[in-house]
Structure formats: structure tokens, C-alpha cells
Amino acid sequence: MVNKSQKTKISFVVPLTHSESTKIFEKKSDLEVWNSFNKGEEAAFNYIYRCYTPILFNFGMQITSNVDLVKDGIQNLFIDLRRKRGTLSEVVSIKSYLLKSLQRDLFRTMKKENSQSIQSIELPENAFLIEVSHETKVIQMESENEINTQLKQALNQLTPKQRQALILLYEEGMSYKEIAEVLEFNQVKTARKLVYRAIESLKQLLKN
Numbered sequence: 005m006v007n008k009s010q011k012t013k014i015s016f017v018v019p020l021t022h023s024e025s026t027k028i029f030e031k032k033s034d035l036e037v038w039n040s041f042n043k044g045e046e047a048a049f050n051y052i053y054r055c056y057t058p059i060l061f062n063f064g065m066q067i068t069s070n071v072d073l074v075k076d077g078i079q080n081l082f083i084d085l086r087r088k089r090g091t092l093s094e095v096v097s098i099k100s101y102l103l104k105s106l107q108r109d110l111f112r113t114m115k116k117e118n119s120q121s122i123q124s125i126e127l128p129e130n131a132f133l134i135e136v137s138h139e140t141k142v143i144q145m146e147s148e149n150e151i152n153t154q155l156k157q158a159l160n161q162l163t164p165k166q167r168q169a170l171i172l173l174y175e176e177g178m179s180y181k182e183i184a185e186v187l188e189f190n191q192v193k194t195a196r197k198l199v200y201r202a203i204e205s206l207k208q209l210l211k212n
Contacts (some may be wrong), residue, residue: 038095041085049089053082056102059176063103066168067110077109100182103172107186158209166202173199 029037029051041048057078064074081102085092095101159167165187172178172186184195 034098035094035096038092038098042089042092044089049086052098052102056099059099060102060106064106064110066171067107068114073110073113077106077113080109081105097178097182097185099176100178100185103186104188154210158206161209162202162205166198166205169195169198170202 029040029048032040037048037051041052060078060081061074064077065071068074159170162170169183169187172183173180178186180195180199181192183199184190184192187195187198189195
């Protein structure tokens with residue numbers, strides 16, 4: 005006999021194939037995809053899961069090195085989304101919504117494990133370290149290994165929050181509005197100011 009919790013986990017398993025039913029969502033806006041999912045279209049849920057699970061995993065592993073914690077957080081996130089389907093508010097940027105939700109879940113879990121208040125949970129100093137290579141989008145330039153090493157050292161002297169903002173902007177291609185949502189800033193200009201200060205700090209570090 006299958007109990008209720010087992011049924012929930014079984015229903016969470018979704019195919020990750022590029023079926024014709026999911027390909028149609030590639031041409032739709034995030035708002036359209038989200039509304040389709042919220043109305044109960046399973047293909048829309050599959051599309052969201054397939055597209056964003058790898059991004060969520062990489063993002064979560066920047067916050068904590070606990071693989072199981074990140075995997076559980078992602079699973080809980082999608083189970084919660086399916087449970088609330090039909091009552092969810094409109095979402096303009098699916099990526100920023102999911103990243104923000106996962107970060108909240110991980111912080112909540114870390115708080116429980118460490119018996120800390122949620123306000124005391126901060127990004128660890130080694131969070132969002134930036135690897136520099138010829139393919140890195142953060143700064144596209146041809147350079148010698150020595151310069152790459154200096155650049156990497158400078159980038160990783162920034163605060164974890166500054167590195168996170170740079171990665172969201174350049175690696176994930178997110179807008180300042182989306183970054184503000186992920187970092188839970190009340191104003192877009194706060195995200196813009198964070199990036200500006202990160203770049204200014206980077207310039208000073210490289211100059212020195």
C-alpha cells in the first residue's frame with residue numbers, strides 16, 4: 005500500500021525529454037509558461053523543471069557544499085510548486101523566482117541546523133567564487149595565464165554578495181530587476197549600486 009507521502013514523491017518524477025509538447029514553450033515568454041503551469045498543464049511543469057534544475061543545483065552549491073541539502077531543497081521547491089498550482093501569483097521571471105525560493109529554503113534549513121535566527125545566516129566567505137578562463141562571460145578578454153590569475157584573485161577578494169551579483173548579471177544574464185528579486189532588495193537601484201561598487205572595487209584591486 006502506498007501512503008500519501010510516497011504518492012507525492014512518485015508524482016514528482018517527470019520526464020526530461022525534448023518532447024514536442026515541451027518544445028512549444030521555448031517560444032513563449034516566462035509569464036505565458038508560468039500561467040500555463042499554474043493552470044495545470046503538465047508539459048509546462050516539465051519544461052520548467054528540465055530547464056531550471058541544473059541552474060538551481062549550481063546556484064545552490066555556491067551557497068552550501070552539502071549536495072544532499074541542495075538536492076532536497078530543489079525537490080521540496082518543485083513539490084511545493086505543484087501543491088500550490090492554481091493559486092500561484094503571476095511570475096515575470098521564472099529564473100529569479102526559483103533562485104530566490106531555493107536560497108530562502110536553504111537559508112531556512114541552515115538556520116534550523118545551526119539553531120540560528122534567519123537574519124544571522126549569511127553567505128559563506130567562499131560562496132560564489134569566480135573561475136576565470138577564456139570562456140568566462142564575466143569578462144571576455146584574451147589574456148595570459150598570469151593576468152587571469154591576478155584577475156581571479158581580485159574577483160575573489162570581493163564580498164560574497166558582490167560576487168553573487170556579478171555572476172547573476174554576467175553569467176546568468178539576469179537584469180538588475182531580476183537580481184534585486186533574487187537578493188530580495190526592495191529597490192532595483194540597490195542591485196545596480198551593488199554591481200557598480202563591485203566593479204569599482206575590482207578596478208582598484210587590479211590597479212593596486
